[in-house]
Amino acid sequence: MATIVGFDCEFLEPPPDVLQTECPVCLQIIREPHQVTCCGKKYCASCIQCVQDSNSSCPTCKAELFHSFLDKGIKQSLYGLKVHCSHQKDGCEWTGELRQLDEHLNTDPLPETQLDGCPLTIINCDFHHVGCAVKLPRQDMPEHQRESLRIHLSKIAINYASLREEMNVIKRENESLKTKVASLRSSSQRFTAIPTKPREKISIQPSNVLIMTNFQQHKRDGNWWYSPPVYTHPWGYKICLGVCARGFGNNSHVSVFVYLMRGEQDDHLTWPLRGTITFQLLDQTGGENHKFHQCVYDDSVELKNCEQVRYGERANSGWGAPTLIAHSALKPQYLNRDCLRFQVSSGEVHINVCE
Known part of the structure; x- marks a missing residue:
């Protein structure tokens, strides 16, 4: 899965000078701004997480030991600023608050949620789950689906035949799996589940000082x-x-x-x-x-x-x-x-x- 970095767009008006808007890692507008405890700089949550996962030093002050936390105040100020659509240069005239940009772009890969959003956002074909790898701007996708109907139906037929074969394999294995259920249930009892009541104490194993x-x-x-x-x-x-x-x-x-x-x-x-x-x-x-x-x-x-x-x-x-x-x-x-x-x-x- 691709790493989610900052927002790729432009402000309608220059933001206040005192407000840090650019992530020092991805150089885009900060998404989910996290402040580091060493120098106070803000980064995208995913950008600073990648830095911490790789045990790297702070990208700004080079401190080797630091923590980060969500800066809710900066997020509130930053997400309230007005921006252009990321596809402004290609002709989209939408403007709105930064917090509304993702909803406008709507890059969700699920077909049922792809209908609304920026007409210039690149989306998957509704039939990508059966093998169609075409990606087009949202406004061009209906024409592709009309022209490729026969190809899509062929892919569906092939996938249906493959699914039937998989079902036959599952049925053949089902009987042997039934004989293992009792054994699995017995062994699973060794793993005591965590209490689900939020204020129930957790039993800690004894250890040395x-x-x-x-x-x-x-x-x-x-x-x-x-x-x-x-x-x-x-x-x-x-x-x-x-x-x-x-x-x-x-x-x-x-x-x-x-x-x-x-x-x-x-x-x-x-x-x-x-x-x-x-x-x-x-x-x-x-x-x-x-x-x-x-x-x-x-x-x-x-x-x-x-x-x-x-x-x-x-x-x-x-x-x-x-x-x-x-x-x-x-x-x-x-x-x-x-x-x-x-x-x-x-x-x-x-x-x-x-x-």
């Missing part, structure tokens, strides 16, 4: 630390904790996020992730004044924070507490010997912070 050393150095350098992986339950979702000692988006708090990882059983799990993961920052003086945060994965969570990880080992975005605890509140109760200790226990992810 995980120690993050050099807390002050991480805070000074702004480097993130990621824990070794844990699982939500046997054969479950693979996750880790990401800790920003300096603070993500602030310089006054410790930030802790849950990151999904690419796991061995992902294809057997239900996506997106639903449930609750809880982590605690424990009181190291022996008291009970623990700091805890619940990550509730429901329909309000952005898909990038709870969908299956298909590229790389870890998701590029996490879900958690940007301001878990202020730096001024760490000592002496939570910070000891310049290290962070993470302890994962059944039911929740506990965080020990000690110096």
Whole structure:
């Protein structure tokens, strides 16, 4: 599938000088503007995602470690600007807000949704699903379909014969498949499904204490630390904790996020992730004044924070507490010997912070 880059069109009037409109990667008008945490530049969501997936540095300031987030304010301002159609040079006179451009162009490949839209948009023939590879401007497609009716009917007949043969193969295999159903059902019970109630706790497998050393150095350098992986339950979702000692988006708090990882059983799990993961920052003086945060994965969570990880080992975005605890509140109760200790226990992810 081709990567979706920025909008290829021109503004009716010059945009405000203070508004960044061009993506530094694709050099087109920014689509779904994402701001990077290193230099503050905005990029198309897909452009910066490609950069992060390839573990490359920031295209603008060359920082090796950065995160990105959707800048809703910039998107609102940018998408409200008036633009010409992408086919203006070919004669289309449409103008409208940038947010309306995709609907006007209508490049959807499904025949039933191709009827409306810019007459100059290149679309597939309605019979591409049976082998017609013709692509034409929307305004020229009806004439092609009239002239090629006999060819299209021939292709349909050939595909029908092929489908009948495939059906015969399926029928022959069906009997042998039935004998495997009981075995598959038995083995599938090993994969416990994630709770579907949005506030039901996820059972975490026990593991050893995980120690993050050099807390002050991480805070000074702004480097993130990621824990070794844990699982939500046997054969479950693979996750880790990401800790920003300096603070993500602030310089006054410790930030802790849950990151999904690419796991061995992902294809057997239900996506997106639903449930609750809880982590605690424990009181190291022996008291009970623990700091805890619940990550509730429901329909309000952005898909990038709870969908299956298909590229790389870890998701590029996490879900958690940007301001878990202020730096001024760490000592002496939570910070000891310049290290962070993470302890994962059944039911929740506990965080020990000690110096």
